[in-house]
Amino acid sequence: DAKTTQPNSMESNEEEPVHLPCNHSTISGTDYIHWYRQLPSQGPEYVIHGLTSNVNNRMASLAIAEDRKSSTLILHRATLRDAAVYYCILRPYSGGGADGLTFGKGTHLIIQP
Amino acid sequence: AAGVIQSPRHLIKEKRETATLKCYPIPRHDTVYWYQQGPGQDPQFLISFYEKMQSDKGSIPDRFSAQQFSDYHSELNMSSLELGDSALYFCASSLKPGNYGYTFGSGTRLTVV
Numbered sequence: 001d002a003k004t005t006q007p008n009s010m011e012s013n014e015e016e017p018v019h020l021p022c023n024h025s026t027i028s029g030t031d032y033i034h035w036y037r038q039l040p041s042q043g044p045e046y047v048i049h050g051l052t053s054n055v056n057n058r059m060a061s062l063a064i065a066e067d068r069k070s071s072t073l074i075l076h077r078a079t080l081r082d083a084a085v086y087y088c089i090l091r092p093y094s095g096g097g098a099d100g101l102t103f104g105k106g107t108h109l110i111i112q113p
Numbered sequence: 114a115a116g117v118i119q120s121p122r123h124l125i126k127e128k129r130e131t132a133t134l135k136c137y138p139i140p141r142h143d144t145v146y147w148y149q150q151g152p153g154q155d156p157q158f159l160i161s162f163y164e165k166m167q168s169d170k171g172s173i174p175d176r177f178s179a180q181q182f183s184d185y186h187s188e189l190n191m192s193s194l195e196l197g198d199s200a201l202y203f204c205a206s207s208l209k210p211g212n213y214g215y216t217f218g219s220g221t222r223l224t225v226v
Contacts, residue, residue: 098146
């Protein structure tokens with residue numbers, strides 16, 4: 001599986017935007033970029049995913065570089081509830097198979113009040 | 114909205130015993146994934162099922178087996194338990210394989226003593 005690189009931790013202030021970077025220089029043309037987060041003592045939670053174009057949903061935005069070798073998860077206005085470990089995961093196009101996600105180390109996001 | 118239901122929430126077993134964990138996916142979801150998360154570690158993919166057939170296999174020990182039933186619920190059977198099997202076990206489900214987000218359950222915490 002193609003590998004992703006994320007900072008170990010980041011810190012931000014409440015009510016400010018947060019930009020979480022992810023490098024995936026070996027991404028292939030059929031890899032989707034998925035983001036999940038895991039709050040303490042909970043199961044991972046789907047945040048957003050995309051292929052080439054930037055994506056927005058009610059939780060976050062995903063900005064994908066033109067060469068697709070990096071992406072940024074954007075939380076527009078962080079709250080204390082956004083404190084979690086954020087995982088950037090490349091998922092090959094399944095072609096019908098239920099492929100498992102490969103979780104890397106993730107970024108531990110700390111939100112200061 | 115209905116979520117992924119896992120049971121039991123907590124389980125304590127002795128070494129060499131067996132354990133069975135259950136997962137009930139979101140209604141209409143036909144794909145189930147199992148993950149193991151050791152203390153201080155990231156989730157590791159174990160195995161997945163689509164339409165009651167095994168689809169993908171990760172780092173699942175030979176002592177573990179799993180299946181998906183006709184109602185799409187899944188069970189993870191663990192035999193000859195070892196202390197190192199103590200972990201959180203998450204189940205996730207999705208609507209057919211493909212590039213959809215997965216919904217994770219709250220997990221079963223297995224403690225082997």
